[in-house]
Amino acid sequence: MKINNNAVKSTQHKRLSIGIVGGGIGGVAFAVALSRDSHLDVQLFEAAPQFSEIGAGVSFGPNAVKAIQRLGLETSYQRIADHSPAPFEDVWFEWRRGTDDEYLTASLAPGVGQSSVHRADFLDAIVANLPEGIAHFGKRCIEVQQDTNSATAYFDDGSHFTGDVIIGFDGIKSAVRHHVLPPEQYGEINPVWSGTYAYRGMIPTAELEAALEAKGSDKRLALVPQMYLGQDRHILTFPVKQSQLINVVAFITDRSTPYPKLSEGEEWVQTVSQQEMLEVFAGWSPACQAILERIPAPTRWALHELPELARYHRDRVLIVGDAAHALVPHQGAGAGQALEDAYVLASLLMDEYCDRDTVSDVLSAFEQVRHVRTCKVQRTSHEAGDVYEYAGVGIGDDETKLIENLETRFDWLWNHDPHDDVIAARQLQVVLT
Ligand SMILES: Cc1cc2nc3c(=O)[nH]c(=O)nc-3n(C[C@H](O)[C@H](O)[C@H](O)COP(=O)(O)OP(=O)(O)OC[C@H]3O[C@@H](n4cnc5c(N)ncnc54)[C@H](O)[C@@H]3O)c2cc1C
Numbered sequence: 001m002k003i004n005n006n007a008v009k010s011t012q013h014k015r016l017s018i019g020i021v022g023g024g025i026g027g028v029a030f031a032v033a034l035s036r037d038s039h040l041d042v043q044l045f046e047a048a049p050q051f052s053e054i055g056a057g058v059s060f061g062p063n064a065v066k067a068i069q070r071l072g073l074e075t076s077y078q079r080i081a082d083h084s085p086a087p088f089e090d091v092w093f094e095w096r097r098g099t100d101d102e103y104l105t106a107s108l109a110p111g112v113g114q115s116s117v118h119r120a121d122f123l124d125a126i127v128a129n130l131p132e133g134i135a136h137f138g139k140r141c142i143e144v145q146q147d148t149n150s151a152t153a154y155f156d157d158g159s160h161f162t163g164d165v166i167i168g169f170d171g172i173k174s175a176v177r178h179h180v181l182p183p184e185q186y187g188e189i190n191p192v193w194s195g196t197y198a199y200r201g202m203i204p205t206a207e208l209e210a211a212l213e214a215k216g217s218d219k220r221l222a223l224v225p226q227m228y229l230g231q232d233r234h235i236l237t238f239p240v241k242q243s244q245l246i247n248v249v250a251f252i253t254d255r256s257t258p259y260p261k262l263s264e265g266e267e268w269v270q271t272v273s274q275q276e277m278l279e280v281f282a283g284w285s286p287a288c289q290a291i292l293e294r295i296p297a298p299t300r301w302a303l304h305e306l307p308e309l310a311r312y313h314r315d316r317v318l319i320v321g322d323a324a325h326a327l328v329p330h331q332g333a334g335a336g337q338a339l340e341d342a343y344v345l346a347s348l349l350m351d352e353y354c355d356r357d358t359v360s361d362v363l364s365a366f367e368q369v370r371h372v373r374t375c376k377v378q379r380t381s382h383e384a385g386d387v388y389e390y391a392g393v394g395i396g397d398d399e400t401k402l403i404e405n406l407e408t409r410f411d412w413l414w415n416h417d418p419h420d421d422v423i424a425a426r427q428l429q430v431v432l433t
Contacts, residue, residue: 014039014040014041015039015040015352015354015355015356016039016040016041016164016165016349016354016355016356016359017040017041017042017043017163017164017165018034018040018041018042018043018163018164018165018167018349019043019045019151019153019161019162019163019165019166019167020042020043020044020045020166020167020169021045021141021144021153021166021167021168021169021170021175021176022044022045022046022047022168022169022170022171022174022321022323023044023045023046023048023051023135023169024053024123024169024171024321024322024338025053025058025119025122025123025126025335025338025339026169026320026321026322026335026338026339026341026342027044027046027169027170027321027342028044028051028123028126028127028130029068029071029073029126029338029339029342029343030167030169030320030341030342030345030346031044031130031134031135032071032072032073032126032129032130033071033072033342033343033346033347033350034346034349034350035130035131035134036072037350039350039352040349040350041163042134043134043136043161043163044130044134044135044136045136045139045141045153045155045161046135046136046137046139047138047139047140047141047170048137048138049137049138050137051123051124051127051135052120052123053119053120053122053123054119054120055118055119055120055202056118056119056200056202056247057116057117057118057119057202057238057240057245057247058116058117058118058119058122058332058335059114059115059116059225059238059332060115060116060117060332060335060336060339061092061109061112061115061331061332061333061336061410061413061414062109062111062112062115062414062415063336063340063413063414063415063416063417063418064115064333064335064336064339064340065077065112065115066416066417066418067336067339067340067342067343067418068339070343070417070418070419071339071342071343071346072129073125073126073129076125076126076128076129077117077122077125079125080117080118080121080122080125080242081115081116081117082114082115082116082117082238082239082240082241082242082243083113083114083115084113084114084223084224084225085223085224085243088106088113088224089113090108090109090110090111090112090113091106091107091108091109091113091114091224091225092106092107092108092109092112092113092114092225092410093106093107093114093225093226093227093236093238094106094224094225094226094227095107095227095229095403095406096226096227096228096229096285096287097228097229097230097285097399098228098229098230098233098234098235098281098284098285098288099230099283099284099285100285101217101221101228101285101286101287101288104229104399104402104403104406105403105406105407107406107407107409107410108407109410109414112414114225114238116225116238116239116240116247117240118240118241118245121241138157139155139156139157139159140155140156140157140175141153141154141155141156141168141170141175141176142154142155142156142175143175143178143179144166144168144175144176144178144179144317145179146166146179146314146315146316146317149356150162150163150164150316151163151164151165151166151315151316151317152166153166153176164316164356164359165316165317165318165349165359165363166316166317166318167317167318167319167320167345168180168317168318168319168320168323168324169320169321169323169338169342170319170323171321171322171323171326172191172304172306172322172323172326173191174319174322174323174324176317176319176323177189177309177319177323177324179314179317180311180312180313180314180317180318180319181309181310181311181314186310189306189307189309191304191305191306191326192259192304192305192306192307193260193261193262193302193303193304194253194260194303194304194305194328194382194385195253195254195255195260196251196252196253196254196302196303196328196385197251197252197253197300197301197302197303198249198250198251198300198301198303198329199248199249199250199251199252199272199277199280199292199295199298199299199300199301200247200248200249200250200298200299200300200301201248201294201295201297201298201299202240202245202246202247202248203245203246203248203291203294203295204244204245204246205222205223205239205243205244205245205246207294208222208246208290208291208294209222209223211290211291211293211294212287212290214290215286215287215289215290216286217285217286217287217290221237221287222237222239222246223239223243223246225237225238225239226238226287227388228284228285228287228288229388229389229390229402230284230389230390231389231390231391231397232252232253232254232255232389232390232391233250233251233252233253233280233281233284233389234250234251234388234389235248235249235250235251235281235284235288235291235292236248236249236250236251237291246291248291248292248295249329250277250280250281250291250292250298251303251385251388251389252280253385253389253391255389255391262302266302268301268302268304269299269300269301269302270299270300271297271298271299271300272298272299272300274292274293274295274296274297274298276300277292277295277298277300278292278293303328303329304326305326305327305328305378305381305382306322306324306325306326306327306378308325308375308378308379309324309325311367311371312324312325312366312367312370312371313363313364313366313367315360315363316359316360316363317363318345318363318366318367320338320341320342320345321337321338321341321342322334322338324341324374325337325374325375325377325378326378327377327378327381327382328381328382328385329381330381330382330384330385330388331377331380331381331384331410331413333377333381333413334381337374337377340370340373340416340418340421341370341374343418343419343422344366344369344370344418344421344422344425345366347419347422348362348365348366348422348425348426349362351426353429358429361429362425362429365425365426365428365429366425368425368428369421369424369425369428370421373416373421376412377413380409380413384409387402387405387406387409390402392405
């Protein structure tokens with residue numbers, strides 16, 4: 001392993017040297033898992049001057065909670081995680097009609113329910129497990145190259161890192177992706193706006209409970225996770241920060257054209273007026289008004305996603321997490337997929353069999369096992385947005401079909417143990433060798 005930073009770090013003889021580009025939730029969890037294996041040299045390069053996440057909530061399905069357990073991060077996670085309150089422990093979300101709060105059904109995740117955290121708290125909690133000396137900040141990767149023996153990441157401060165493999169955990173605008181899927185061969189691959197804007201905000205729980213009661217609504221709608229559905233719009237709420245805050249996301253989608261475009265130069269994230277958000281949801285229920293009126297300065301996110309990529313792997317370089325399969329958040333699944341990737345890949349790289357000569361085959365086996373699932377999560381996440389907004393194919397605004405869909409559509413996603421992917425990839429390697 002070589003980091004050229006006007007100082008070359010000492011190289012101990014290790015089985016494998018791994019460079020990770022990107023220190024978001026996925027990259028840090030991955031680095032923590034690898035750092036437990038003394039035979040691996042692990043270095044993480046983050047563009048920002050420090051680890052950071054936004055002050056919003058993130059929700060995890062049972063599969064993601066399983067990945068967190070498998071990564072050995074359960075204690076750190078459960079210390080800060082929120083759950084649906086009794087007697088709604090198994091409820092992931094209750095679904096309601098947005099115009100009148102009428103209850104439609106609930107999606108149940110037995111034993112897990114809604115499991116959510118404040119993003120910044122979660123990142124801090126996993127960073128606390130990362131040994132010193134692994135993370136390097138202010139390292140924006142601008143290019144990746146490789147030859148038969150090594151792979152190199154180049155950074156915008158003029159330094160570079162050479163190791164046996166480079167793993168791109170660098171998010172939806174990934175720089176590593178250009179190397180894995182060269183534009184000359186695959187065309188330009190850019191994130192695409194989904195047509196959906198998401199307004200985000202947080203409300204102190206006691207404040208929202210009082211506002212709900214003042215509108216004649218049940219105050220339990222604050223703490224029990226809710227989704228309010230309507231034509232081309234929906235609103236979700238769930239508690240974070242040990243139920244002190246309610247995380248709110250309100251969505252509106254432009255379905256007037258198949259390929260909606262943002263205005264030239266429009267920022268993906270902007271602070272907008274409360275008035276704009278209230279106008280989008282004019283005529284919605286008292287509970288929805290109570291929620292939105294408590295968000296004085298919402299941020300508006302233009303939700304982007306990637307097309308399903310032809311591949312994630314090129315010899316000694318691999319992309320994972322949002323870099324490989326960024327998706328819209330309608331199944332609350334993107335960070336969960338990044339954590340599944342982190343567990344599966346770390347397990348395979350820690351196998352004794354995996355060394356600098358075999359690692360390319362290991363990355364290939366990882367891709368073969370993960371590609372179908374992650375593409376399906378991307379596809380169904382987009383479809384989920386359509387379903388919630390009365391635009392699902394064959395469902396539309398038929399509430400009977402909507403209810404049937406919402407009660408079952410997450411089963412395949414949630415009932416998955418990422419360790420099964422590890423076993424499948426190991427079996428593939430046996431076949432390949
Ligand atoms: C509105 C919204 C709500 C969401 N809600 C949920 C939810 O409830 N549940 C869920 O599971 N998912 C949710 N997601 C998706 C989730 O946020 C992502 O899937 C997840 O953060 C991906 O993690 P990652 O580590 O792959 O990438 P990121 O979190 O994007 O991290 C990438 C890291 O790489 C760094 N980086 C970028 N470029 C470079 C470079 N060139 N060089 C070095 N470093 C670089 C970045 O600074 C960042 O730290 C939501 C997304 C949105 C937009």
